[in-house]
Amino acid sequence: MAQIKAPRGTADVLPSDSPKWQFIEQTAREVAELYHFSEIRTPIYEATELFHRGVGETTDIVQKETFTFRPRPESEMITLRPEGTAGVVRAVIEHGLIAQEGSRVKVYYIGPNFRYERPQKGRLRIHHQFGVEAFGIPAPEQDVECILLQMEFYRRCGVKELALRINSLGDAESKARYRDALVAYLTPRKDSLSEDSQRRLVENPLRILDSKDPRDKEACAGAPAAGDYLSDRSRAHFERVKELLADAEADFVVDGNLVRGFDYYSDTLWEVTAGGLGAQNAIGGGGRYDNLVESLGGRPTPGVGFGSGIERLLIALEAQKVAIAQRCRPLVWLISIGDAARQHNWKLMRQLREQGVMADMDLSPRSPKSQFKVADREKADWCIVVGDSEISAGQVKLKNMATGEEQTVTPAELVSRLTTK
RNA sequence: GUGGCUGUAGCUCAGUUGGCAGAGCACAAGGUUGUGGUCCUUGGAGUCGCGGGUUCGAGCCCCGUCAGCCACCCCA
Numbered sequence: 001m002a003q004i005k006a007p008r009g010t011a012d013v014l015p016s017d018s019p020k021w022q023f024i025e026q027t028a029r030e031v032a033e034l035y036h037f038s039e040i041r042t043p044i045y046e047a048t049e050l051f052h053r054g055v056g057e058t059t060d061i062v063q064k065e066t067f068t069f070r071p072r073p074e075s076e077m078i079t080l081r082p083e084g085t086a087g088v089v090r091a092v093i094e095h096g097l098i099a100q101e102g103s104r105v106k107v108y109y110i111g112p113n114f115r116y117e118r119p120q121k122g123r124l125r126i127h128h129q130f131g132v133e134a135f136g137i138p139a140p141e142q143d144v145e146c147i148l149l150q151m152e153f154y155r156r157c158g159v160k161e162l163a164l165r166i167n168s169l170g171d172a173e174s175k176a177r178y179r180d181a182l183v184a185y186l187t188p189r190k191d192s193l194s195e196d197s198q199r200r201l202v203e204n205p206l207r208i209l210d211s212k213d214p215r216d217k218e219a220c221a222g223a224p225a226a227g228d229y230l231s232d233r234s235r236a237h238f239e240r241v242k243e244l245l246a247d248a249e250a251d252f253v254v255d256g257n258l259v260r261g262f263d264y265y266s267d268t269l270w271e272v273t274a275g276g277l278g279a280q281n282a283i284g285g286g287g288r289y290d291n292l293v294e295s296l297g298g299r300p301t302p303g304v305g306f307g308s309g310i311e312r313l314l315i316a317l318e319a320q321k322v323a324i325a326q327r328c329r330p331l332v333w334l335i336s337i338g339d340a341a342r343q344h345n346w347k348l349m350r351q352l353r354e355q356g357v358m359a360d361m362d363l364s365p366r367s368p369k370s371q372f373k374v375a376d377r378e379k380a381d382w383c384i385v386v387g388d389s390e391i392s393a394g395q396v397k398l399k400n401m402a403t404g405e406e407q408t409v410t411p412a413e414l415v416s417r418l419t420t421k
Numbered sequence: 422g423u424g425g426c427u428g429u430a431g432c433u434c435a436g437u438u439g440g441c442a443g444a445g446c447a448c449a450a451g452g453u454u455g456u457g458g459u460c461c462u463u464g465g466a467g468u469c470g471c472g473g474g475u476u477c478g479a480g481c482c483c484c485g486u487c488a489g490c491c492a493c494c495c496c497a
Contacts, residue, residue: 005488060495083497113497117496271496279491280497285496307497309496337455337456370450372457376458383457399456401457406456
């Protein structure tokens with residue numbers, strides 16, 4: 001019988017790693033709420049149609065990376081969410097949170113995303129993202145608030161070697177004009193493009209700018225720049241974003257070739273990379289999407305947000321040897337010498353827990369020596385030692401595991417001893 | 422989806438021209454009545470990823486398959 005293993009591209013978070021996850025998640029919540037974003041939780045699957053209309057029919061994510069299926073012959077097609085924004089937009093429309101133009105909603109989420117890809121470092125079929133979305137504010141300040149929130153999140157997590165790149169492809173009209181110009185420029189040079197980019201030329205030409213293939217880089221060298229096709233409004237918006245970032249003393253570079261994989265972005269785009277990640281070095285990215293709400297059936301409402309990968313953040317922290325804070329509550333281990341003591345300690349342990357003391361003990365008989373070894377391995381701060389003599393005296397021994405000191409105390413004194421030091 | 426590398430104990434890995442499955446760490450018990458970290462002794466633990474083939478005999482050679490890693494692609 002073959003062993004059942006975790007499905008390809010999925011990972012278990014074991015007890016030894018969960019404190020790191022808890023730290024990241026807690027930091028995300030703290031920063032998001034500091035910026036006055038509230039949590040939203042949406043389903044991990046949605047109608048397939050949502051992602052086709054939201055993320056874009058021609059994107060790689062929708063074309064070849066979704067988990068899509070029909071749970072029953074009579075059901076509609078559903079898709080495990082490949083990203084967070086589309087579901088959030090659906091939910092805020094559906095529940096009337098942006099019922100009228102001018103409604104303002106600021107939300108954040110933490111949860112899994114699913115993409116059917118070939119796994120490698122920093123790339124899984126289930127990965128988790130912390131993301132935020134801000135609806136209703138067209139001002140560049142809103143773009144910058146999201147960026148600053150994201151950078152503050154990384155700062156508090158302790159990530160180093162961060163690089164923020166930004167770009168603007170302009171509003172829908174600017175983007176369309178630029179796309180046409182790019183296609184017009186590249187079509188005569190089609191034969192010198194990579195095979196992938198020849199396909200992209202019809203399907204998603206802007207992504208050719210992002211290609212790592214030297215042939216594509218050469219072909220794009222003299223290509224028109226997106227900045228020259230921005231409408232006056234888009235140009236002014238982007239200029240203001242740059243001013244505000246500079247004013248906030250955020251380091252960034254403008255990268256005219258930065259293009260992201262979702263069709264819904266307009267105007268500002270950004271991406272953050274970190275050291276220690278290998279080829280998949282983006283830990284988060286975002287942008288403005290002023291047409292998405294309307295295209296999913298809501299009132300015309302601007303939006304902007306980002307998604308940040310938790311697994312990639314953890315890889316970066318690991319590579320950069322960033323220490324993660326561990327438990328601070330002291331652990332008390334009860335050690336029993338004999339059966340009577342074990343029954344005594346079982347009751348004492350329950351009393352300690354009721355009073356908020358983290359306590360544990362061996363539940364089956366073992367030698368005192370073995371019990372101490374386990375207490376040591378579990379990094380207990382204190383041991384309570386009970387044998388027949390302690391029971392008859394109505395006392396317990398309290399041992400400080402760091403110093404080895406032992407003192408005899410009554411059970412009534414225990415809690416104050418353990419909580420004061 | 423494409424290419425390259427790798428799968429042996431819980432972990433890290435050795436295993437010679439094909440000839441009895443190994444080490445370190447970890448885990449468990451003990452080292453004279455009830456005390457941890459160091460040390461010593463002993464012990465348990467494996468379908469050598471899985472399935473075929475060649476051979477008297479396969480962890481080792483051949484084919485297939487699955488998984489991991491790295492890169493492309495894509496992106497968090």
